[in-house]
Amino acid sequence: xxxxxxxxxxxxxxxxxxxxxxxxxxxxxxxxxxxxxxxxxxxxxxxxxxxxxxxxxxxxxxxxxxxxxxxxxxxxxxxxxxxxxxxxxxxxxxxxxxxxxxxxxxxxxxxx
Amino acid sequence: xxxxxxxxxxxxxxxxxxxxxxxxxxxxxxxxxxxxxxxxxxxxxxxxxxxxxxxxxxxxxxxxxxxxxxxxxxxxxxxxxxxxxxxxxxxxxxxxxxxxxxxxxxxxxxx
Numbered sequence: 001x002x003x004x005x006x007x008x009x010x011x012x013x014x015x016x017x018x019x020x021x022x023x024x025x026x027x028x029x030x031x032x033x034x035x036x037x038x039x040x041x042x043x044x045x046x047x048x049x050x051x052x053x054x055x056x057x058x059x060x061x062x063x064x065x066x067x068x069x070x071x072x073x074x075x076x077x078x079x080x081x082x083x084x085x086x087x088x089x090x091x092x093x094x095x096x097x098x099x100x101x102x103x104x105x106x107x108x109x110x111x112x
Numbered sequence: 113x114x115x116x117x118x119x120x121x122x123x124x125x126x127x128x129x130x131x132x133x134x135x136x137x138x139x140x141x142x143x144x145x146x147x148x149x150x151x152x153x154x155x156x157x158x159x160x161x162x163x164x165x166x167x168x169x170x171x172x173x174x175x176x177x178x179x180x181x182x183x184x185x186x187x188x189x190x191x192x193x194x195x196x197x198x199x200x201x202x203x204x205x206x207x208x209x210x211x212x213x214x215x216x217x218x219x220x221x222x223x
Contacts, residue, residue: 004155033210041197043156043213056210090155099144101211103155 003027004104006091012110013081021076021107023091031055032074033092033101034066043090049074050096081111116200121218124194130187132217134200137181143204145176146211147185149196156199156213159185190221 004025013019025032033056034046048056052068063079078085091104117135124130136145147159160167160174162183167174173186187194199216 042215043150043199045210045212048210058210088153092155099146099161100158101156103157105155106153 004091004093004102006089006104006107008107009105010108010110012112014112015081015083017081018077018079019081019109020078021089021091021109023074023076023104025072025091025093025102025104027093027102028072029093029102030071030096031094032068032071033094034074034076035090035092035103037088037090037106039087047074047076078109081109083111085109086111115212116202116214118198118200118214118217120215121220123220123222124187124190126192126221126223127189130190130194130219130221132185132187132198132200132219133182134185135182136200136202139180139202140204143202145174145180145183146201146203147172147174148199148201148211148213149194150199150216151193151196159198190219192221192223195219195221 007022031050033048037043046060047066049068051071065077067075088106088108090106092101094101144161144163146161148156150156160172162174162176176183197216197218199213201211
C-alpha cells in the first residue's frame with residue numbers, strides 16, 4: 001500500500017556510469033517531484049512534472065534527465081555520474097496546487 | 113518565496129509539549145506556512161499548514177502571530193518517535209508550488 005515508492009533503495013556505482021532511479025505513486029496525483037539531499041542534509045528541489053509536462057527545472061546539470069511515461073511515474077536518469085552526485089534522492093507527489101506533498105523513502109546514491 | 117529562520121536544535125522531555133519557533137518576517141499576503149519533519153533520513157512528512165488562523169490536526173498545532181511574521185509548531189505531548197528534523201517552509205499559492213527547505217530544527221525528545 002506504499003503511496004510513493006522508489007527503486008532502488010541503495011545504488012552504488014562508479015564514476016562515469018549511467019544509472020536510473022524509478023518512482024511510482026499510487027495516489028492519483030497530477031504532480032511529481034525529484035529532490036536531492038546532499039551530505040550536509042540540504043534538501044533541494046530538482047524537477048517537477050505535472051501530467052507528464054515539466055514545470056520546474058532548477059538549473060540541474062543536463063546529465064540529469066527526468067522521464068515521465070505517465071502521470072504515476074517519474075523516473076530520473078543520470079548520465080556520466082560524478083562523485084558530487086552522491087546524495088539521497090527523494091521523489092514526491094501531490095495533486096496540482098495542493099498544500100502537501102507526499103515523499104518517497106529515498107534512494108541513496110553513492111558514486112565511487 | 114520568503115525565507116525562514118529556525119533554531120538549529122532543541123531538546124524536549126518526553127510527554128511535554130515541544131514548541132518549535134519559526135521566523136518568516138518577509139512573508140507576503142498569499143503565502144502559507146507549512147511544516148514538515150524528517151525522521152532519520154526518511155522522506156519528509158507533512159505535518160500541518162496555515163495562512164493566518166491557528167490550525168490543529170491530529171499531529172500538531174500551528175500558531176501564527178497576528179502580523180504573520182513568525183509561527184510556532186506545537187507537539188502537545190512529545191514522544192521519542194517525534195525526534196526528527198522539523199522544517200518550516202513558506203510557499204505561495206501560485207506559480208510552480210515549489211518548496212524551499214531550510215536547515216530546519218533538529219528536535220531531540222529525551223526519555
